[in-house]
Amino acid sequence: MFGNLSDRLAETFKSLRGKGRLSAADIDGTLREIRKALLEADVALEVVKNFVGAIRERALGDEVSTSLNPAQQVVQIVNDELVKILGGEARKLRNGKVSPTVIMLAGLQGSGKTTLAGKLAKWLKTQGENPLLVAADLQRPNAVDQLKVLGQKVSVEVYSPEVGSGVGDPVKVAKDSIAHARSKGNTVVIVDTAGRLGVDQEMMQQAKKIRDAIKPDETLFVIDAMLGQDAVNVAKAFEDGVGITAVVLTKLDGDARGGAALSVASVTGKPIIFSSTGEGLDAFEPFYPDRMASRILDMGDILTLIEQAQKQFDEKSALEMAEKLAKESFTLEDFLDQMQQLRKMGSLKSMLAMMPGAGQMRAQLDNLDEKDIDRTEAIIRSMTPVERNNPKVLNGSRRTRIARGSGMSVTDVNSLVNRFEQAAKMMKTVAKGGTPQIPGMPAGIGSVVPRKKAKDKKKSGSKSGNPAKRALQEQANRDGGSLPTSGAGSAFGIGN
Amino acid sequence: MSNIFFWRKKREEEKAEQSQPDSASDAQSLVAAELPRRSSRAGIRSLFSRIKFDLESLEQLEEILIQADFGVTTAEAIVTEVKKIAKAQGAKSESDLKNILAAVIRDKLATGNRELNLSSGKLPYVILVVGVNGVGKTTTIGKLATWLTQGNLKVVLGAADTFRAAAVDQLSTWAKTAGVNLVGPSSEGQDPASVAFQAVEYGVKNQADVVIIDTAGRLQNKTDLMDELSKIRRVIEKQAEIAEVLLVLDATTGQNGLVQAKAFSEAIAVTGIALTKLDGSAKGGIVVAIQNELAIPIKLVGTGEGVEDFAFFDPEEFASGLVA
Numbered sequence: 001m002f003g004n005l006s007d008r009l010a011e012t013f014k015s016l017r018g019k020g021r022l023s024a025a026d027i028d029g030t031l032r033e034i035r036k037a038l039l040e041a042d043v044a045l046e047v048v049k050n051f052v053g054a055i056r057e058r059a060l061g062d063e064v065s066t067s068l069n070p071a072q073q074v075v076q077i078v079n080d081e082l083v084k085i086l087g088g089e090a091r092k093l094r095n096g097k098v099s100p101t102v103i104m105l106a107g108l109q110g111s112g113k114t115t116l117a118g119k120l121a122k123w124l125k126t127q128g129e130n131p132l133l134v135a136a137d138l139q140r141p142n143a144v145d146q147l148k149v150l151g152q153k154v155s156v157e158v159y160s161p162e163v164g165s166g167v168g169d170p171v172k173v174a175k176d177s178i179a180h181a182r183s184k185g186n187t188v189v190i191v192d193t194a195g196r197l198g199v200d201q202e203m204m205q206q207a208k209k210i211r212d213a214i215k216p217d218e219t220l221f222v223i224d225a226m227l228g229q230d231a232v233n234v235a236k237a238f239e240d241g242v243g244i245t246a247v248v249l250t251k252l253d254g255d256a257r258g259g260a261a262l263s264v265a266s267v268t269g270k271p272i273i274f275s276s277t278g279e280g281l282d283a284f285e286p287f288y289p290d291r292m293a294s295r296i297l298d299m300g301d302i303l304t305l306i307e308q309a310q311k312q313f314d315e316k317s318a319l320e321m322a323e324k325l326a327k328e329s330f331t332l333e334d335f336l337d338q339m340q341q342l343r344k345m346g347s348l349k350s351m352l353a354m355m356p357g358a359g360q361m362r363a364q365l366d367n368l369d370e371k372d373i374d375r376t377e378a379i380i381r382s383m384t385p386v387e388r389n390n391p392k393v394l395n396g397s398r399r400t401r402i403a404r405g406s407g408m409s410v411t412d413v414n415s416l417v418n419r420f421e422q423a424a425k426m427m428k429t430v431a432k433g434g435t436p437q438i439p440g441m442p443a444g445i446g447s448v449v450p451r452k453k454a455k456d457k458k459k460s461g462s463k464s465g466n467p468a469k470r471a472l473q474e475q476a477n478r479d480g481g482s483l484p485t486s487g488a489g490s491a492f493g494i495g496n
Numbered sequence: 497m498s499n500i501f502f503w504r505k506k507r508e509e510e511k512a513e514q515s516q517p518d519s520a521s522d523a524q525s526l527v528a529a530e531l532p533r534r535s536s537r538a539g540i541r542s543l544f545s546r547i548k549f550d551l552e553s554l555e556q557l558e559e560i561l562i563q564a565d566f567g568v569t570t571a572e573a574i575v576t577e578v579k580k581i582a583k584a585q586g587a588k589s590e591s592d593l594k595n596i597l598a599a600v601i602r603d604k605l606a607t608g609n610r611e612l613n614l615s616s617g618k619l620p621y622v623i624l625v626v627g628v629n630g631v632g633k634t635t636t637i638g639k640l641a642t643w644l645t646q647g648n649l650k651v652v653l654g655a656a657d658t659f660r661a662a663a664v665d666q667l668s669t670w671a672k673t674a675g676v677n678l679v680g681p682s683s684e685g686q687d688p689a690s691v692a693f694q695a696v697e698y699g700v701k702n703q704a705d706v707v708i709i710d711t712a713g714r715l716q717n718k719t720d721l722m723d724e725l726s727k728i729r730r731v732i733e734k735q736a737e738i739a740e741v742l743l744v745l746d747a748t749t750g751q752n753g754l755v756q757a758k759a760f761s762e763a764i765a766v767t768g769i770a771l772t773k774l775d776g777s778a779k780g781g782i783v784v785a786i787q788n789e790l791a792i793p794i795k796l797v798g799t800g801e802g803v804e805d806f807a808f809f810d811p812e813e814f815a816s817g818l819v820a
Contacts, residue, residue, distance in 0.1 A: 044563070109773065139801070197777070226752045227748055227749070
């Protein structure tokens with residue numbers, strides 16, 4: 001099976017990186033690979049053609065031939081062009097001139113509009129808004145009920161005067177909802193509409209009527225990351241039909257390569273502003289074009305990872321941890337603590353998948369057993385407080401006892417202690433302001449000062465004595481020098 | 497459908513013995529009338545709506561196929577084959593070339609048994625419906641249940657999607673439309689495997705002909721959710737054989753469709769594919785790669801939101817529709 005788009009491009013760049021100077025033939029070979037990789041990633045053909053054309057033009061220009069490291073330059077160009085298509089700078093949700101701000105959701109059936117409505121409402125609440133959900137999908141059986149349940153879960157009112165399932169006029173519901181929101185003092189109205197096909201004239205007409213009735217500040221076009229070549233037709237149909245203002249990408253937590261994002265952004269010229277990354281109602285984040293491009297280029301989505309970490313580690317414990325690090329009193333007890341914090345962040349696998357260079361590790365990631373963390377926890381929990389706070393006291397007989405208590409072998413205990421000591425050492429370096437040598441991570445990352453802490457906690461977590469992960473680390477170590485990301489990372493200033 | 501007709505005949509004979517005498521042939525024709533084989537033609541759009549297809553544009557064929565989600569590898573293979581046959585036959589005209597292309601596509605899709613497995617005689621026939629989020633599992637079940645009911649089969653639905661908000665309500669709306677019984681979770685978030693178990697148990701007890709189990713949408717890279725499917729399977733098999741595991745695939749899906757089919761097959765041995773949303777502008781070309789690489793036959797197609805918008809997959813129709 002072919003790997004991710006990231007993997008494919010990484011493979012392509014590997015052969016480029018060794019070269020001092022590039023010939024036109026080198027570039028053409030690379031472009032062929034890029035074309036194929038993009039097509040396999042479901043980027044629409046016409047978009048691929050334009051993309052490859054633009055890269056070729058720039059790559060053959062002076063820009064590359066006079067530069068010291070042409071390979072890096074090609075990588076830079078691909079990244080630039082990806083970011084350009086994906087929308088450049090991240091855009092924020094547009095606010096209405098008068099309250100309430102009106103947001104309309106539109107898209108194909110099953111793209112995830114209703115679930116997204118719930119997530120968006122929840123997120124808006126954290127932004128200090130007072131959202132109202134409007135059930136204007138009166139088509140799909142029980143879509144109204146679904147929205148009601150979601151509203152309840154996120155504690156947001158749902159305006160649902162009609163039962164739906166084919167009954168009621170969605171245009172009227174949408175229209176009335178605005179007055180309702182005004183009377184209730186809502187600051188944002190989110191109108192969920194029925195899924196419709198681009199070719200369904202009647203339903204597109206209805207969407208247009210809804211739009212005209214509520215004059216949305218944002219018309220969000222919801223697409224799922226698995227969408228294929230048809231993304232272009234669908235996007236054009238919705239652009240012509242309702243006139244979208246921005247795009248939301250859902251199901252990004254799957255393994256689809258998400259080429260549709262490129263297609264839609266390219267064809268409509270509209271920015272992707274949010275992405276939906278999981279089943280939970282928290283799995284919702286702003287879309288960062290530069291990060292997506294980095295992800296495509298297999299530089300990992302380290303910034304997203306860091307933000308998630310920041311959200312989860314509460315300030316106070318972070319401060320305490322910082323103090324401990326500074327005083328060099330980091331203990332196994334803290335280690336255990338951190339692992340539990342990490343757990344809160346969600347599946348470790350999805351976290352690891354965001355790490356730079358993870359493309360190479362994907363196969364191993366699939367084999368990663370989260371139970372290994374349980375085992376590590378078991379070992380630490382079998383230690384006395386004294387042992388946890390001072391691993392140096394762990395002599396042979398203590399280790400035997402711990403092994404027995406946790407149902408693991410003495411070797412497991414030994415390797416955990418060893419890795420803990422390494423991790424502790426690394427964290428001290430960080431606390432003193434140094435950059436730890438983390439395999440597979442772009443050099444620039446270590447210098448992200450305000451975010452450093454959270455990220456390193458993550459790394460220490462991943463050194464947590466999980467044998468599968470250790471294998472990953474070792475693998476990364478072995479590959480270290482040849483990881484496509486480590487060389488290219490600083491070129492993009494991903495840490496900025 | 498012949499399989500189900502034979503089986504129906506047997507059932508009708510049994511019923512005939514119990515109650516009103518009714519000739520077997522009458523019963524058979526009655527059932528045949530009740531279970532029409534709908535055409536999927538309506539949903540298929542031509543690849544060549546805007547492009548003339550001739551020897552020169554043969555070079556463009558690869559791109560045309562790629563745009564229909566056939567994927568680079570499959571598109572290359574088809575073009576090579578079409579060129580070879582065209583050369584051998586000396587075909588030049590547009591209609592000749594189209595016929596060759598249609599035949600190549602059809603042959604790639606015509607392998608495997610496309611009948612729903614409703615003939616083993618071991619009742620109830622359990623159909624497990626799986627797929628990623630938002631592909632149309634529940635809607636497909638609603639249509640399938642209605643169709644089976646129209647053939648006088650006793651159908652029970654099991655609402656084992658206990659995860660998505662209001663999924664059970666959605667299925668129960670379809671159950672009402674189809675006029676069939678539904679077994680749902682007794683408490684919110686009940687283990688889906690236990691719901692599946694209860695549904696099959698109910699089906700066995702009430703002598704249902706078919707039990708269709710709806711499952712929550714799951715992305716194929718979530719191993720724990722995929723493991724859950726194996727559990728559902730094990731639990732069902734304690735009471736009845738699973739006749740069909742239908743993977744519902746959205747025709748708008750790109751190359752990830754192949755990944756989906758592979759992952760679901762590994763997790764739960766998919767026996768057939770239901771290709772939905774074929775009424776849109778998407779061509780669903782990925783099914784060719786799926787059939788070729790994984791030998792999973794496409795059995796059903798969905799062509800709209802209406803209860804009648806569903807048909808049995810016909811490679812001939814599909815292929816000729818694409819080149820029309």
